[in-house]
Amino acid sequence: MQSFFAKSQQAQKADGKKTSKNKAPPPWVEKYRPKSLDDVSSQDHAVTVLKRTLGSANLPHMLFYGPPGTGKTSTVLALAKELYGPELMKDRVLELNASDERGIAIVRDSIKNFAAQKVVAPKDHIAEKYPCPPFKIIILDEADSMTTDAQSALRRTMETYSAQTRFCLICNYVTRIIDPLASRCSKFRFRLLDGNDALARLRHVSDAEQLSVEDGVLEKILEVANGDLRRAITILQSCSRLSGESSAAQNDEDGDATMAETRPITIADVNETAGVIPTETLKAIIKACKDSKGPIGDTVPDILVAVKELTYSGWSSAQITSQMHDLIITDVLIEGKEKSKIAELLSVTDKRLADGADESLAMLNLIVGIADVLGAAK
Amino acid sequence: MSLWVDKHRPKSLDHVDYHQDISERFSALAATGDLPHLLVYGPSGAGKKTRVMGLLKKLYGPSVEKISTKSHKFVTPSKRELELGVICSAYHLEVTPSDMGNNDRLVIQQLLKETAETQQVDLNAKQRFKVVIINEADSLSRDAQAALRRTMEKYTKNIRLILLTNSTSNIIAPIRSRTLLVRVAAPTEQDIVNVLEKVAAKEHVDLENTKTLEKIASHSDRNLRKALLTLETLYTFAGSKTVSENTPIPTPDWEMVIGRIARELVSSRTPATLLAIRSLFYELLSHCIPPSTILKELTYRLIPVVPANLRVPLISAAATYEHRLKLGAKYIFHLEAFCAKVMVLLEE
Ligand SMILES: Nc1ncnc2c1ncn2[C@@H]1O[C@H](COP(=O)(O)OP(=O)(O)OP(=O)(O)O)[C@@H](O)[C@H]1O
Ligand SMILES: Nc1ncnc2c1ncn2[C@@H]1O[C@H](COP(=O)(O)OP(=O)(O)OP(=O)(O)O)[C@@H](O)[C@H]1O
Ligand SMILES: [Mg+2]
Numbered sequence: 001m002q003s004f005f006a007k008s009q010q011a012q013k014a015d016g017k018k019t020s021k022n023k024a025p026p027p028w029v030e031k032y033r034p035k036s037l038d039d040v041s042s043q044d045h046a047v048t049v050l051k052r053t054l055g056s057a058n059l060p061h062m063l064f065y066g067p068p069g070t071g072k073t074s075t076v077l078a079l080a081k082e083l084y085g086p087e088l089m090k091d092r093v094l095e096l097n098a099s100d101e102r103g104i105a106i107v108r109d110s111i112k113n114f115a116a117q118k119v120v121a122p123k124d125h126i127a128e129k130y131p132c133p134p135f136k137i138i139i140l141d142e143a144d145s146m147t148t149d150a151q152s153a154l155r156r157t158m159e160t161y162s163a164q165t166r167f168c169l170i171c172n173y174v175t176r177i178i179d180p181l182a183s184r185c186s187k188f189r190f191r192l193l194d195g196n197d198a199l200a201r202l203r204h205v206s207d208a209e210q211l212s213v214e215d216g217v218l219e220k221i222l223e224v225a226n227g228d229l230r231r232a233i234t235i236l237q238s239c240s241r242l243s244g245e246s247s248a249a250q251n252d253e254d255g256d257a258t259m260a261e262t263r264p265i266t267i268a269d270v271n272e273t274a275g276v277i278p279t280e281t282l283k284a285i286i287k288a289c290k291d292s293k294g295p296i297g298d299t300v301p302d303i304l305v306a307v308k309e310l311t312y313s314g315w316s317s318a319q320i321t322s323q324m325h326d327l328i329i330t331d332v333l334i335e336g337k338e339k340s341k342i343a344e345l346l347s348v349t350d351k352r353l354a355d356g357a358d359e360s361l362a363m364l365n366l367i368v369g370i371a372d373v374l375g376a377a378k
Numbered sequence: 379m380s381l382w383v384d385k386h387r388p389k390s391l392d393h394v395d396y397h398q399d400i401s402e403r404f405s406a407l408a409a410t411g412d413l414p415h416l417l418v419y420g421p422s423g424a425g426k427k428t429r430v431m432g433l434l435k436k437l438y439g440p441s442v443e444k445i446s447t448k449s450h451k452f453v454t455p456s457k458r459e460l461e462l463g464v465i466c467s468a469y470h471l472e473v474t475p476s477d478m479g480n481n482d483r484l485v486i487q488q489l490l491k492e493t494a495e496t497q498q499v500d501l502n503a504k505q506r507f508k509v510v511i512i513n514e515a516d517s518l519s520r521d522a523q524a525a526l527r528r529t530m531e532k533y534t535k536n537i538r539l540i541l542l543t544n545s546t547s548n549i550i551a552p553i554r555s556r557t558l559l560v561r562v563a564a565p566t567e568q569d570i571v572n573v574l575e576k577v578a579a580k581e582h583v584d585l586e587n588t589k590t591l592e593k594i595a596s597h598s599d600r601n602l603r604k605a606l607l608t609l610e611t612l613y614t615f616a617g618s619k620t621v622s623e624n625t626p627i628p629t630p631d632w633e634m635v636i637g638r639i640a641r642e643l644v645s646s647r648t649p650a651t652l653l654a655i656r657s658l659f660y661e662l663l664s665h666c667i668p669p670s671t672i673l674k675e676l677t678y679r680l681i682p683v684v685p686a687n688l689r690v691p692l693i694s695a696a697a698t699y700e701h702r703l704k705l706g707a708k709y710i711f712h713l714e715a716f717c718a719k720v721m722v723l724l725e726e
Pocket of ligand 3: 074
């Protein structure tokens with residue numbers, strides 16, 4: 001009976017949604033993608049320089065690089081919009097990315113075709129509102145996944161059409177861009193986001209969504225997102241669902257159709273969403289390593305059990321390694337010499353994980369190694 | 379007649395037996411249309427797929443369960459034709475691009491883009507977007523992952539991705555940044571016993587007591603699928619007889635072979651043994667047991683039987699050779715090198 005009621009109510013809820021579905025909102029990261037250069041936070045250097053070009057109506061070739069989620073794609077799209085306006089953008093901007101086929105053939109043909117087209121003067125009503133400089137922009141997003149050959153081919157193209165086209169290359173790793181190409185561009189480094197600007201942006205999202213958050217929650221989100229604002233926004237969205245809608249769902253099951261009852265987002269929500277391993281779990285392991293009595297060999301079977309438990313819990317090994325690192329480096333009871341030995345272990349482990357080595361063996365080796373170092377210290 | 383693991387798979391988020399918190403989270407996320415892309419990770423048999431299917435049902439209603447299998451054709455740049463099986467309903471599709479080996483990037487580029495560029499045709503659909511489930515996302519090549527990046531952003535209106543994976547280590551940072559990470563931990567042994575109990579009751583398994591179930595659970599590596607399969611096997615073998623605590627749980631052949639390797643390694647450290655072990659390794663490899671699994675299982679079996687002072691170097695050697703094995707091309711070299719190293723350790 002109970003479940004029957006629950007079902008009918010869900011159906012109703014779904015019906016109610018149907019009316020509003022036509023303007024189904026995108027995930028927050030897209031909803032709050034910066035619309036203008038002013039919305040881009042924390043990247044002062046790039047924004048200042050680019051704004052100046054808005055006035056002078058000239059632009060160098062550009063290379064944006066930096067870690068994921070720091071605003072590279074957003075910045076160039078915002079720039080293009082401010083230069084041409086949404087209408088003219090279609091004619092003047094070509095965006096290619098790693099999901100398009102980008103071998104040499106593409107660089108030769110599609111980029112050339114676009115670059116070779118004459119720049120047509122904009123209609124008056126557009127020219128009034130936007131600077132509309134007399135060149136086109138080709139955005140090569142995720143350029144680090146272009147082959148070296150394709151990059152070399154691009155070199156010529158860039159020179160041949162530089163009178164009427166500007167290139168903007170975007171990548172995470174600047175070292176993957178061949179030198180001759182990189183040296184033709186003004187480079188802009190996008191920093192990891194921290195500090196007040198990023199916080200202000202996150203607060204802007206949180207206010208616009210009318211969330212109630214406990215003190216320190218937004219700071220915590222930025223911290224666990226490691227300077228990646230995209231991740232921060234996704235975490236915030238998920239937390240808000242957890243604190244708001246989930247209680248609504250529970251009400252439904254109880255057959256109680258009252259309004260959704262929301263509670264503020266807590267730091268615990270953030271930790272859970274971000275997959276942060278509870279510090280106690282790791283501290284317990286480190287403590288066991290320190291306290292092991294007798295030869296380390298005797299405790300290995302116990303360590304094996306603990307490592308298996310970590311694996312069963314599904315924690316990502318990269319997360320374990322990074323949190324382990326933070327805990328050990330800040331532990332005042334461990335001597336410098338031991339710390340450096342452990343740092344060596346951590347670095348080897350990180351490399352192995354990046355190469356795709358088996359995670360449970362790598363973790364077992366790491367933790368047994370730590371126990372060995374700390375045990376030998378006694 | 380389907381296997382119990384499929385027959386008794388919970389069909390909705392409201393009926394899953396453990397990890398209620400994840401179910402709650404999924405229900406909450408499904409309640410509004412702005413679902414982010416998801417990366418669901420956790421050990422094998424933890425119940426990832428089960429929960430994702432529950433999420434789909436919450437999103438689209440029961441008709442998402444009407445699935446069919448299609449085969450999608452791809453043409454490589456060198457004009458070779460390839461086929462990939464795609465499971466789909468009106469609202470979602472599910473692919474395992476790693477089946478395509480190095481051509482997985484094509485799947486991403488062609489199939490996903492096609493799906494993404496066509497809007498939902500069914501006007502009565504509850505969501506405007508389609509969901510694409512990607513199995514074994516950790517074995518996607520770097521190229522394929524790179525190809526996902528902007529697709530994930532550009533087409534969010536029409537497409538949401540759910541990536542399923544055992545571990546996030548091989549997922550590149552830009553993809554991790556674009557998804558909400560959801561961890562599904564393995565069920566506890568008690569959780570497993572509870573599920574086994576329910577299934578046993580439904581299938582009228584003649585059980586002596588729950589001790590049997592506890593034994594199955596403790597042999598399951600906390601993998602619910604494995605536990606359910608074991609229960610079904612025991613039931614089938616027992617025929618009409620009672621399944622009791624003393625009914626032996628069959629060990630898979632390959633584990634027995636590894637057990638034998640461990641014993642031989644410890645008892646006789648000679649080149650002749652090494653040669654004998656090599657043929658056992660070949661036998662395992664030819665049965666498609668992954669070399670990493672062989673090395674890991676062997677290490678776990680050696681740990682209790684070697685002298686305590688050798689355990690640290692043993693593990694260190696295992697981790698080193700397993701790493702090399704992943705980078706190298708000839709598995710047998712590294713498996714043998716590990717054995718030789720263990721022999722040397724034992725001799726010293
Ligand atoms: N500096 C920033 N200011 C405001 N919002 C930002 C900023 N950086 C990132 N964001 C948020 O994160 C989302 C992703 O940013 P964007 O696509 O520009 O990242 P990216 O640097 O191109 O990352 P990737 O290297 O992964 O492509 C944006 O939609 C926006 O919501
Ligand atoms: N909550 C649950 N209650 C009862 N049975 C469950 C539950 N979750 C999963 N199962 C059972 O466990 C089996 C394995 O689950 P599932 O296929 O979802 O695992 P998975 O995490 O996707 O594994 P893999 O990574 O190996 O694909 C299923 O066949 C199902 O029958
Ligand atoms: Mg980008």
